[in-house]
Amino acid sequence: MEFFENISRWMKDHPISSNILKYLIWAVFILLTIAFLRRLLRKKLPDSAIRYKSQKAVEVLGYILLVIVTISFFTGSIKDFALAIGLLTAGITITLQELILSVAGSFYIFFVGVYKPGDRIEINGIKGDVIDVDSIYTTMMEIGQWVSSDNYSGRIVKLSNAFVFKGPVYNYSKDFPFVWDEFNLPIRYDSDIELAKTIVVQIASETLSEYVSQSIAEWQQVVNKYYIENAQVEPTLAITMTDNWIQFNLRYIVDFKKRRLTKHLLNELIGTAIQKTNGKVQLASMTVEIVRVPSMVVKQEEDPHSGVINS
Structure with missing residues (x-):
């Protein structure tokens, strides 16, 4: 009892320190609760998508609660919340502009659905598969760079969420998980x-x-959702006459994650079928034909003094 009485007396004698201590206790409690709920959801929810969204929701709500507690402790009343937010924003907007944009970008990404984990995107010149979106950064498994086609480079890239406001975001899988390719x-x-x-x-x-049958229904949903004309998803062949050969251009639709594999398979099958035609169909290669070699006349004269022949 005496211990608690001493604590109570100390808190009355030092109100500022007491408020700071109370705030720290609440802050630690909220952070521990966030960590506990995230761990609990990770164990209890089997579906990875639902588990990820639930953990992010707990994290966002926890941080919002922490901000409210912080404002209420240091302003003395929750009624001053709006005024405190205004003053705080005015004071740190310039110094923390990038951070504010990143946090705003995370809300924009979450509520508008610009992209989500599992999507393949290209943003700020970086292409990759999204593996995590937090309150500040988007984390991607990079594609390309020093490796060809759509292969992983092995680098994990963290990109500020502020970039969703600074340029285009190319999403390879949102609404329509197919892309057109050609060779x-x-x-x-x-x-x-x-x-x-x-x-x-x-x-x-x-x-x-299989890709064609799957993409027909998917594309119809895109046409119904957006102001866009219908497109042909079946493979198309265009022929162009060039100086050296007849160029076949094959355009087709494919799953966005299987573009390289599908192109390899098509080339292999078409090449094998052409070989079986016994020369009726032949692949062309660059050739140079010399039409005419100009003739050259060399005139020789003998120097009468030295006897040397000059050309």
Whole structure:
């Protein structure tokens, strides 16, 4: 009892220190509660998407509560919350501009749904798969750079959420998890062009049939949601006459995560089918034909004094 009486007397004699101590106790309590709830949700929720969103919701609500407690302790009344927020914002807007934009960006990303963990995006010239979005940073597994196509580079990139306000955000998977891809195939002029067209179109249609059937329904939802015209999702072949060969351009739709694998498979199957035509269809390569070599006349004269022949 005497111990508690001493504490009570000390708190009355030192009101400022007492308020600071109370605030620290509340702050530690809130932070520990956030950590406990996050750990509990991580163990109890089996679905990774729901678990991630629940943990983020607990974290955001906890930090909001911590801000309210901080303002109420240092202003003396929760009624002064709006005034304190205004004064605080006016004082730190310039010095903490990037931080404020990052926090605002996190709310924008969360409520508008710009992207979420699992999406493949490109922002500020960096492309990768989103693996985490917190109150300040977006964390991505980087794609590209020194590796070709859509392979992981192995680097984990942390990017400020403020960048969602500073430039375009390219989302490869939101609403429509497919992308269009293409490649060119050079065919010699003396080949059987109709046979070549049949081979390319048939292999593309058979290989990509699953993507086409899945993307039709997905694309219809995009058309209904946005002001956009309908598009052809079946493989298309365009032919261009060049100086050296007939160029086949195959355009097709593919899952955004399987672009490289699908292109490899199409090239392999088409190449094998062309080889089986026994020369009826031949791939072209760059050749240089010399049409004419100009003739040169060399005139020789003998110097009468030295006897040397000059050209």
